[in-house]
Amino acid sequence: MGRAPCCEKMGLKRGPWTAEEDMTLVAHIEQHGHSNWRALPKQAGLLRCGKSCRLRWINYLRPDIKRGNFTCEEEEAIIQLHAMIGNRWSTIAARLPGRTDNEIKNVWHTHLKKRLESSSKTSGQAAPKLKAKKPAVAATASALEGPTSEPASSSPGQSLSMSPEQSLSTSSATGYSMASSLENTGSSSSESEEFQIDDSFWSETLAMSVDSSGSGMETGDTFGVDSASTSSSSNDEMDFWVTLFMQASDIESLSQI
DNA sequence: AATTCTTACAACCGCTTTCGG
DNA sequence: ACCGAAAGCGGTTGTAAGAAT
Known part of the structure; x- marks a missing residue:
């Protein structure tokens, strides 16, 4: 069966996400959800493939993500x-x-x-x-982390x-x-x-x-x-x-x- | 101070699984 | 039951930052 290409590569951006893209994605998901990842980037006006958006959301932008060192x-x-x-x-x-x-x-x-x-x-x-790990790098996300974000170092017993x-x-x-x-x-x-x-x-x-x-x-x-x-x-x-x-x-x- | 090496992590790739027509 | 699209998952890679020389 012909497998769908992972994404159309024409004109789509790759590589690290910018803070602006992050905010666009977060805003769109908060408003419309993510029922269709494929269609989401177009709807949100992002030059990314749906797969990339999904990964970025799941691995980085989700509000319940706990950042910081592992206990x-x-x-x-x-x-x-x-x-x-x-x-x-x-x-x-x-x-x-x-x-x-x-x-x-x-x-x-x-x-x-x-x-x-x-x-x-x-x-x-x-x-x-x-050796001590470097502090979690949250370059773009740090700009996004609002007051609701969990502190990077949550208490060990809590996690x-x-x-x-x-x-x-x-x-x-x-x-x-x-x-x-x-x-x-x-x-x-x-x-x-x-x-x-x-x-x-x-x-x-x-x-x-x-x-x-x-x-x-x-x-x-x-x-x-x-x-x-x-x-x-x-x-x-x-x-x-x-x-x-x-x-x-x-x-x-x-x-x- | 400059260069090289190492580490950590975000992101991508491709395969598999699931779902809907 | 079959097929294709979409989502999910795990392996791998690229690269920035820090450490070592």
């Missing part, structure tokens, strides 16, 4: 979730209110991954501290309600809690191949877990997701499995004592 809890959550479900950035992002899949992906590739790699090399030793005990007790310094606890259970799989769950697993398990989100576990609370609570049922189902894995990890780590 330890958030990083820990990313590491754990990634160990469980792999590169499903949008799913991970759904667990971290205010964070986008793109942002999480970037954080993973830029330092979480490196941190894990270096700590696995120096197994047992604490991962070397990464994730997962308690330190919950998040840290299950994890070694490397963050490979799930992997290590599974290995400890006798799983012979190596670190690289542990927890390779294909999509069929998730589709099957999610299909089986209908209504399982009400199983008494505070799944939403696990990561303090208020947005997730209003999202699709598939997120609830994912909640269940995420929580299940984390609890299993807890049990395993307890059994080691």
Whole structure:
């Protein structure tokens, strides 16, 4: 089937967004919504393709975006979730209110991954501290951030309600809690191949877990997701499995004592 | 002070999935 | 049931800013 080109490239602007474009996009979405991304740039008078507009809105201009450095809890959550479900950035992002899949992906590739790699090399030793991150660059957005925008440095406890005990007790310094606890259970799989769950697993398990989100576990609370609570049922189902894995990890780590 | 290297992040690309006719 | 359009997603790239030399 003939796939539609991602966008007509003729005359459309690319590259970094200007503050003016941002304001135009925000104003248009606030007024008309974004029911049709394809048509939106034309309606708003932007020389961008709809895809670019959508990305800019989702990753940067949305009012509920939380900017600023990731908290330890958030990083820990990313590491754990990634160990469980792999590169499903949008799913991970759904667990971290205010964070986008793109942002999480970037954080993973830029330092979480490196941190894990270096700590696995120096197994047992604490991962070397990464140098302080530069303050979040919000060049154009800073001009847009109104009084309603969340401060860049929201309180750690606020972003994730997962308690330190919950998040840290299950994890070694490397963050490979799930992997290590599974290995400890006798799983012979190596670190690289542990927890390779294909999509069929998730589709099957999610299909089986209908209504399982009400199983008494505070799944939403696990990561303090208020947005997730209003999202699709598939997120609830994912909640269940995420929580299940984390609890299993807890049990395993307890059994080691 | 100038240059080079490294890091962080915004944005793009292309594939897959979903939806409507 | 089929097809095409649109949206969603993850991988990758480009580049600005900071650090190191």
